[in-house]
Structure formats: structure tokens, C-alpha cells
Amino acid sequence: MITLYGIKTCGSVKKAITLLDKHSIPFDFIDLKTHSLQDSLIQSWIKQKGIAIVLNNKGTTYKKLKKEGIITDEQTDIKAQISLLKQYPLLLKRPIITAPNTLIIGYDESGILELIQTYQNQRF
Numbered sequence: 055m056i057t058l059y060g061i062k063t064c065g066s067v068k069k070a071i072t073l074l075d076k077h078s079i080p081f082d083f084i085d086l087k088t089h090s091l092q093d094s095l096i097q098s099w100i101k102q103k104g105i106a107i108v109l110n111n112k113g114t115t116y117k118k119l120k121k122e123g124i125i126t127d128e129q130t131d132i133k134a135q136i137s138l139l140k141q142y143p144l145l146l147k148r149p150i151i152t153a154p155n156t157l158i159i160g161y162d163e164s165g166i167l168e169l170i171q172t173y174q175n176q177r178f
């Protein structure tokens with residue numbers, strides 16, 4: 055099963071949804087504004103891709119929290135990173151797409167198309 059994590063108003067999330075819908079690929083949508091993520095899930099994403107990929111440091115939430123001193127360059131402890139991402143889920147780069155043996159973070163059209171092809175060939 056494919057799961058897409060994001061927010062409905064995000065342009066990158068909308069593009070990913072459109073691409074999946076265009077190819078009639080079913081997926082579960084998890085709204086980061088209304089759904090609390092488990093620490094273990096966030097930790098697995100960080101371990102697989104690294105905090106630099108998982109953290110959306112270009113968004114307004116990041117800039118606001120950085121300006122307020124909530125985010126500092128010294129936050130390298132994974133537990134602190136997970137806590138911050140859990141408390142402020144809009145700090146996660148979007149969309150996040152998961153499927154068996156697949157993790158796509160951020161809009162990656164070629165990665166999504168590869169996932170679509172895998173899904174069409176195998177049906178998870």
C-alpha cells in the first residue's frame with residue numbers, strides 16, 4: 055500500500071496527488087496538520103534519508119522557528135530532532151511517500167513514476 059503524507063494546500067503535495075491519480079494509483083493520504091506521527095516513523099525516515107532531506111528548511115515554519123530561536127544549528131541529537139518534527143510537522147519536507155521498500159521525500163517526479171511503474175507491475 056502507498057501512503058502519502060502532506061498537507062492539502064502544499065503545491066508539491068498537489069502535484070504528487072495529481073500524478074498518482076492520473077495513473078489510477080490508490081493511496082492513503084495522511085494530513086500532517088491533523089494526524090500525529092509516531093516517533094519511530096519519523097526516526098526511520100531520518101535514518102534512511104538523513105535530517106537534511108527530511109527537514110524542510112525552506113518553508114515559513116522553519117524560518118519562523120529559527121528566528122524565534124526554537125531551531126538552532128546545534129540540534130544534532132536525533133531525539134531532539136524527532137521531538138521538533140513531531141511538535142511542528144510542517145517542518146517535514148513534503149510530500150512524503152511510503153510503500154514497501156520505498157521512501158520518497160519531497161517532490162521527485164522520476165521517483166514517483168518509478169513507484170507507479172512498480173505498483174502497476176507488482177501490485178503491493
